[in-house]
Amino acid sequence: SKRYSITLLPGDGIGPEVISVAKNVLILAGSLEGIEFNFQEMPMGGSALDLVGVPLPDETLLAAKKSDAVLLGAIGGYKWDKNEKHLKPETGLLQLREGLEVFANLRPATVLPQLVDASTLKKEVAEGVDVMVVRELTGGIYFGKPRGFGTNEDGEEIGFNTEVYATYEAVDHDIWVDRIARVAFETARKRHGKLCSVDKANVLEASMFWRKRVIAVAAEYPDVELSHMYVDNAAMQLVRNPKQFDTIVTNNIFGDILSDEASMITGSIGMLPSASLGSSGSGLFEPIHGSAPDIANQDKANPLATVLSAAMLLKYGLGEENAAKRIENAVLDTLDKGFRTGDIYSAGNKLVGCKEMGEEVLKSV
Amino acid sequence: SKRYSITLLPGDGIGPEVISVAKNVLILAGSLEGIEFNFQEMPMGGSALDLVGVPLPDETLLAAKKSDAVLLGAIGGYKWDKNEKHLKPETGLLQLREGLEVFANLRPATVLPQLVDASTLKKEVAEGVDVMVVRELTGGIYFGKPRGFGTNEDGEEIGFNTEVYATYEAVDHDIWVDRIARVAFETARKRHGKLCSVDKANVLEASMFWRKRVIAVAAEYPDVELSHMYVDNAAMQLVRNPKQFDTIVTNNIFGDILSDEASMITGSIGMLPSASLGSSGSGLFEPIHGSAPDIANQDKANPLATVLSAAMLLKYGLGEENAAKRIENAVLDTLDKGFRTGDIYSAGNKLVGCKEMGEEVLKSV
Ligand SMILES: CC(C)[C@H](C(=O)O)[C@@H](O)C(=O)O
Numbered sequence: 001s002k003r004y005s006i007t008l009l010p011g012d013g014i015g016p017e018v019i020s021v022a023k024n025v026l027i028l029a030g031s032l033e034g035i036e037f038n039f040q041e042m043p044m045g046g047s048a049l050d051l052v053g054v055p056l057p058d059e060t061l062l063a064a065k066k067s068d069a070v071l072l073g074a075i076g077g078y079k080w081d082k083n084e085k086h087l088k089p090e091t092g093l094l095q096l097r098e099g100l101e102v103f104a105n106l107r108p109a110t111v112l113p114q115l116v117d118a119s120t121l122k123k124e125v126a127e128g129v130d131v132m133v134v135r136e137l138t139g140g141i142y143f144g145k146p147r148g149f150g151t152n153e154d155g156e157e158i159g160f161n162t163e164v165y166a167t168y169e170a171v172d173h174d175i176w177v178d179r180i181a182r183v184a185f186e187t188a189r190k191r192h193g194k195l196c197s198v199d200k201a202n203v204l205e206a207s208m209f210w211r212k213r214v215i216a217v218a219a220e221y222p223d224v225e226l227s228h229m230y231v232d233n234a235a236m237q238l239v240r241n242p243k244q245f246d247t248i249v250t251n252n253i254f255g256d257i258l259s260d261e262a263s264m265i266t267g268s269i270g271m272l273p274s275a276s277l278g279s280s281g282s283g284l285f286e287p288i289h290g291s292a293p294d295i296a297n298q299d300k301a302n303p304l305a306t307v308l309s310a311a312m313l314l315k316y317g318l319g320e321e322n323a324a325k326r327i328e329n330a331v332l333d334t335l336d337k338g339f340r341t342g343d344i345y346s347a348g349n350k351l352v353g354c355k356e357m358g359e360e361v362l363k364s365v
Numbered sequence: 366s367k368r369y370s371i372t373l374l375p376g377d378g379i380g381p382e383v384i385s386v387a388k389n390v391l392i393l394a395g396s397l398e399g400i401e402f403n404f405q406e407m408p409m410g411g412s413a414l415d416l417v418g419v420p421l422p423d424e425t426l427l428a429a430k431k432s433d434a435v436l437l438g439a440i441g442g443y444k445w446d447k448n449e450k451h452l453k454p455e456t457g458l459l460q461l462r463e464g465l466e467v468f469a470n471l472r473p474a475t476v477l478p479q480l481v482d483a484s485t486l487k488k489e490v491a492e493g494v495d496v497m498v499v500r501e502l503t504g505g506i507y508f509g510k511p512r513g514f515g516t517n518e519d520g521e522e523i524g525f526n527t528e529v530y531a532t533y534e535a536v537d538h539d540i541w542v543d544r545i546a547r548v549a550f551e552t553a554r555k556r557h558g559k560l561c562s563v564d565k566a567n568v569l570e571a572s573m574f575w576r577k578r579v580i581a582v583a584a585e586y587p588d589v590e591l592s593h594m595y596v597d598n599a600a601m602q603l604v605r606n607p608k609q610f611d612t613i614v615t616n617n618i619f620g621d622i623l624s625d626e627a628s629m630i631t632g633s634i635g636m637l638p639s640a641s642l643g644s645s646g647s648g649l650f651e652p653i654h655g656s657a658p659d660i661a662n663q664d665k666a667n668p669l670a671t672v673l674s675a676a677m678l679l680k681y682g683l684g685e686e687n688a689a690k691r692i693e694n695a696v697l698d699t700l701d702k703g704f705r706t707g708d709i710y711s712a713g714n715k716l717v718g719c720k721e722m723g724e725e726v727l728k729s730v
């Protein structure tokens with residue numbers, strides 16, 4: 001039987017609760033497909049800060065790198081909100097992405113028929129939405145240099161960042177377009193063959209460069225239909241008619257904004273997983289929701305986003321499509337049976353807690 | 366009687382049609398309040414490119430600066446889309462904003478009761494939405510230096526931009542937070558006293574600096590309730606529950622994205638005006654919609670966004686509140702009577718063209 005090592009990073013808030021459910025689901029789905037896992041739990045985020053004073057301990061990064069895949073719960077909380085930048089839970093997450101070199105963040109936003117009413121959009125606008133946002137994750141203004149604080153020529157205080165993208169030739173730094181474009185074209189090819197690249201090329205040189213490289217890479221994918229859209233228009237079109245999109249590719253900061261907007265269009269961010277992939281090495285899988293400190297340790301969290309992240313881990317991280325399908329189907333079955341956590345509850349369904357939702361999913365795996 | 370000089374910049378596409386309507390409305394509303402106007406029409410955008418080879422001729426900027434206020438139709442079109450950056454209509458618009466030093470862009474997104482069905486959001490989510498986005502317009506990554514193309518230390522090609530914000534002490538450059546924060550606090554004070562500052566202070570130094578200055582300025586406005594939100598969350602919250610917002614203040618690029626998203630939430634971007642104001646000198650007023658080349662010269666455009674921009678011109682540009690109110694009320698009356706251009710048409714109403722809509726508004730001024 002096959003054996004994989006998985007690093008679990010429960011993190012903060014509801015993180016440990018949802019990771020515990022996803023772990024059990026992984027074990028069962030794996031065993032039914034002849035797969036075994038070695039799990040290693042490591043501290044990360046606010047809980048690592050409390051434990052050892054940094055948001056991403058060296059041991060955690062090392063374990064993550066050595067394993068076949070990483071499953072993260074959630075990080076952050078009020079307690080650490082006022083920390084200096086290098087002591088913020090979020091900084092640990094950015095260091096983890098950088099350390100694992102997971103430059104491609106895949107964020108599906110799908111409106112499930114069972115949950116179409118959860119969307120704030122009208123039913124006819126929301127139903128059938130199925131967008132995949134491919135976000136560049138280790139470059140752009142998040143990592144660009146120079147950055148910092150200082151004074152300008154007029155002696156005024158300033159804060160500044162650099163939005164920068166390069167072609168991909170060298171391997172020793174983290175800003176480039178071509179490789180993320182390739183992941184996006186491959187992704188679109190496996191979906192409906194339509195890729196929309198989002199930029200602000202009417203204003204920003206970094207975007208003009210982005211667009212030029214995306215067009216150059218497009219020559220390798222004649223079967224994929226490429227279009228371009230300005231980011232302000234994309235923010236509108238996601239509200240006006242999200243069904244027009246198949247796959248979207250964009251830079252780190254625009255992807256941060258648009259993928260969250262797309263998630264909210266589905267109305268059920270407690271359901272949405274994500275995958276962050278590199279060229280090789282272990283991928284990072286996490287729900288898109290936050291650590292929800294307000295409902296932590298109350299058995300109220302929706303574990304399905306993390307369960308579906310475990311499915312993405314199997315599919316994109318390990319190539320175990322069958323085990324992944326088992327989990328996806330189990331989630332749909334459980335919804336069909338009417339089980340709902342509070343965040344997606346509507347009249348006529350059965351309200352359950354985090355643990356019970358996990359048990360119901362296990363029954364259908 | 367009072368006399369003001371107004372520079373009209375019809376621009377491209379439907380620009381001339383909507384400006385012509387707004388001009389007539391201004392003349393009538395003015396005359397009823399003892400106000401006269403000198404209008405001067407100047408070329409700008411694509412039509413200026415065709416005429417004299419630049420998107421913002423010196424004469425146009427000079428006229429705009431010398432007048433009491435500027436009313437712009439719309440710029441851009443397929444014809445000039447592939448132009449180099451300095452020959453794009455959009456570049457003319459950025460030069461105009463910079464030249465007039467209109468650093469504060471006010472963009473209301475209001476769901477009118479008559480048009481609540483136009484929103485793609487459910488009625489209970491959309492009705493009553495009334496958000497004002499205050500966008501910094503002459504700084505940040507739009508204007509930050511260094512910018513351009515080049516090679517990095519690994520010899521790779523790059524494109525780059527700088528996101529930078531400073532405090533406001535010197536007057537000879539255009540990147541600062543304090544003055545836009547003041548405009549936002551003043552605006553919130555005249556509305557419902559709530560200001561939400563949107564940034565990405567968990568990642569970007571430019572945003573940390575922004576937040577620090579907004580908090581410093583807040584001391585002058587103890588009566589305004591200030592909150593902070595990350596831009597990705599703001600993009601979600603606008604979809605989830607737009608009614609939670611009163612006034613939003615944010616940087617140039619985030620404002621570009623969020624104000625367009627907020628506009629689309631209303632479902633009727635053909636209705637939405639904007640004002641761009643400096644510390645002194647003439648303000649720039651324009652509809653938020655584009656030049657819509659597909660329907661240009663077909664008498665199909667909705668002139669109401671430009672008519673409402675003329676109302677903002679009277680109110681914010683000239684301090685003529687009574688004349689402004691006349692126009693706003695005339696627009697509401699016209700909608701109450703059921704007149705609709707194609708973009709906001711729904712069954713049971715009267716479909717009219719651009720000119721007829723203008724005539725109907727004139728009847729109610
Ligand atoms: C927590 C934060 C640093 C992070 C980001 O901006 O990338 C988050 O918003 C996300 O999208 O994963």
Ligand SMILES: CC(C)[C@H](C(=O)O)[C@@H](O)C(=O)O
Binds near residue numbers: 203232455458621
């Ligand atoms: C046309 C473009 C340069 C402009 C901008 O990005 O500011 C537009 O999108 C706007 O919001 O007025």
